[in-house]
Each structure stands twice: as structure tokens, then as C-alpha cells.
Amino acid sequence: MVEQTVQVAVSPARSLGALDRNVFGGFVEHLGRCIDGGLFELGSPLSDERGFRRDVLDLLRQMGISVLRWPGGNFASTYRWVDGIGPANVRPIRPNLAWGGAEPNTFGTDEFLSYCAELGAAPYICLNMGTGTLREALEWVEYCNSMSRSYWAGQRQRNGHDEPYGVTYWGLGNEMYGDWQVGQLSAAEYVATAVSWARALRRAGPGVKLISCGLNGWSDWDRQVIDGLAGLVDLHSLHLYTGADDYWTNVLTPHQAERAITCTSALLARAAYEQHLDRVPGIAYDEWNVWYRTDDGFLEERYSFADALAVATYLNIFVRNCSMVRMANLAQLVNAIAPVVTTPQGAYPQPTYYPFLLHAGSALDEAVDAAVKGPVVAAPSEALGRWQHRLNYLGPFSLVDAAATTDTERSRISVTLVNRQVEGVTDVVVRLRDFAFVGNPSVKTLTGETGSGARVLPDIEAVTLEEGTGLSKGADGFITLPPKSFAVIEARITRE
Secondary structure, three states, rough: OOOOOEEEEEEEEEEEEEEOOOHEEEEEOOOOOOOOOOOOOOOOOOOOOOOEEHHHHHHHHHHOOOEEEOOOOHHHHHHOOHOOOHHHHHHOEEEEOOOEEEOOOOOHHHHHHHHHHHHOOOOEOOOOOOOOOOOHHHHHHHHHOOOOOHHHHHHHOOOOOOOOOOEEEEEEOOOOOOOOOOOOOOHHHHHHHHHHHHHHHHHHOOOOOOEEOOOOHHHHHHHHHHHHHHOOEEEEEEEEEEOOOOOHHHHHHHHHHHHHHHHHHHHHHHHHOOOOOOOEEEEEEEEEEOOOOOOOOOOOOOOOOHHHHHHHHHEEEHHOOOOOOEEEEHHHHEEOOOEEEOOOOOOEEOOOOHHHHHHHHHHEEEEEEEEEOOOOEOOOOOOOOOOOOOOOOOOOOEEEEEEEEEOOOOOEEEEEEEEEOOOOOOEEEEEEEOEEEEEEEEEEEEEOOOHHHHHHHHHHOOOOEEEEEEEEEEOEEEEEOOOOOOOOOEEEEEOO
């Protein structure tokens, strides 16, 4: 067995920025069994009187979902929001042009916003810039947020919701650059439309935060959109899906997100400088996940532990880039490329559920510098998988990927480690700069299960979560990681 040694130098006094809890966001879309038959199932004995699956809600609450994006995704580009309000038995059934089949509209705006309240998550609504109009967008904001005696506020009140919902986050369309999108636009067309929408939406709701539609972060689309909208939006969105059967491609390709954040941050800073803006918009990674096995309109991916390591790496990246990444939304949450799977009998977590759970549960107020010294691995010469770009100009990558957060008082620290080593244990020394450990750190270690009995369901892999302690001596903490593992180290610290 090969044994590796890694040093992670953590500087609690060197802040990378305040961590916005919205990086632990999610996304649900009218896609396959994500909503209908997933988080929402009228008539199921596992649902409450509103149709919310209680077992799903419990699992999502435990994940710590902070903000929830809806109704799409591609679905948003043909969605008529007025179809989804009022008595459910008279709502029209419409074709789902994005994913096929029919949309019954039984889960609409009021159901979504009630679900967010139950989940304890801020709502984020993506506006229809495909077939929708500015008038429809303004009326949607009025329905959700107006306190006046206006028509759509009155409709909301007649539907049983006297007080405004106060929806803060509104997306200016979804992937409008793509030929798979109903109403595809060129960058110039999108900017012209989005500018008029943004100005009007600001008038309709002074407290709204707007999110522009980005691509991958390094495209000319992103440059044109950022130059045209930087002064009118709060966040610029990015999307990235990765994954491959090849282990190293799978666990390393999430670093494309770091490249995208770097490129987008430069474009945003440039636009703010040239336009004399008093603030630089942030980044919303409002779709991200591992997705490469399915493309059938249902997207019921079954995940491996390598996929879980990729998810953990994404989250490390968002944490250490929190000065710019203000929101991130795992796509999706239930059944479709999701950490939670449902059957008529229950709801069950996939391997990708657990790194999100541990990350969100351990993250503190500020990200701080964590430098890794140890073995590295080169990127595969060819990234294998339909979503991939070549990786060989990135890297080399540390076998252990790290991120760290502290509380504002610098009395506690949390370190998240993704160990991508395939065999043998890895001895890790966490060395604090100008601080020392107070007692031994607690350690939670996540590994994949193997063997014939290692199944949650016949098609869902199990994981093992072990809790223990490391050893500390002054500024050094010592832990041992098994191969292919994710670990969270939590400790009290003090200044030396």
C-alpha cells in the first residue's frame, strides 16, 4: 500500500472573504420526476395536505439548502406563470416543450414559495425571456411582492396569501444563448432585451436582486453580457456540468469552475472599472453538478462515490472563491441528476448527498487561505465525457484539495479535504499560521461502501461516515485519510 504525506497550511488571519450561505443553494425544475412525483406528490401517504413529500423535505432540510431556484432551467423559457395560480382543479395543462410530456401546473408560484418557507430557503425565480413578455415579468413581481391594492396583489390575496412574499432574487432568463432554448437570442439581442427588463424590474421592486444569464465564464457571450449589464445586475450566472467514466477526469474536471470564476471575475472587474461602477457584481453558479450518464428527459442519474468527490471539490472551489461567488445552486435536488431519490415507499440519499450535507453543516463565517503541499497529479491528456473541455492546460492538481473557514472571532476553524488518492492512506498535517489548536480536532470522514451489501437500494450506492478525533500539538493537527475520501476537520483555535 502506498502512503502519502500532505501538509495543509491554514492562515486563519488571512481572510479570502465572507462566505455567503447562498453557495449552498439548490435548483428544482419541471423536469422528469424532480417536482411532480419527487418533492411534490398529491395523494401520496408520504405527503402532507399540500402535496409536499415530508420525507423529501426532511432530507433537504438536513442538507441546509439556503436558496432555491425555480421553475427552470430550460422549462422557464415557455412557462406562463399565471397557469400555476388559483384553484388547482382549473389550472390548464400545457405541453412541456423543454423536456417533453405535459405540465399539469399543480405546483406553481404559491406552492413553490410555500415550499421555500417550509425548507427555510430564499426563493429565486427565473423569468421567462423565451416566450414571455416584460409585462408578464412585471406582473409576476407584482403578484409576489406588491403591498399595494394593485390587481395582481389582489389576486395573490384571493389565493390565500395576504402578505407579500418578498422574493429577492430574479433571473433574467435561462441559457438564452443555446439553440436548445425556446427563444434563443444572440448576445446583442439578449443585452438589449435584458437592459429594458432590468430597468423596469428595478422600478417594480426596489429590493429585487437581478441575475444576468451567463454561459461558461470565458466566452464572448459572457464578455458582451457583462459589459452591457454590469451596472444593472447584482450577479452574473454561470453553468457547468462535468463527469466521465474515467476516474481522474471525473474528480478533476470540476476545477474548470475555478477557471471560469477567474475569467468571469476579471470581466466583471474590467466592466466595473471602465463604467465607473461603485460595486462589482458577483457570480451565481446557479447550475452545477455531475451529469454525463443520462439524457432521456428524466435524467435519473445514479451516482458513484467518485461523483461525490467531484461534488465535494465543487464546494471547496465555491468556498475559497467566496469573494466573488455569492450563490451556487446544485442542479437538481430530487430524482433528476439529484442527491435525493424517491420511490412510493420513501426518499433515499445518493452518495452526492453527503458532501453537500457535511460542507453546509460545517462551514463558518469567512473563508481563509489553505495552501496544500504534497503529491500532485497531472490532468488527463483528454477529458473523457460529452461536457468536457481539454484539461491538459490546467493543473497539475494536488491529490488533496482543501478549503477552510473560520468564525469571525477566529476561535473556531473548519477544514474540508478531498482526498483523490486511489490507494493507500494519506497522512495530513494541518499547520496553523499564528494560531494553535485548543484540544484535539474532531474529524468526520466519508468513504464509499463496497461489496454486495453496500446498497441503499439495488441501484443506489451506500457510503460510510465515520466520526473521530485527530491529534494536535500546538499549531499542528494530525489526521489520516483513507483513499478516495472526503473529510471535515473542526476545531477550536487560539492565537499564539
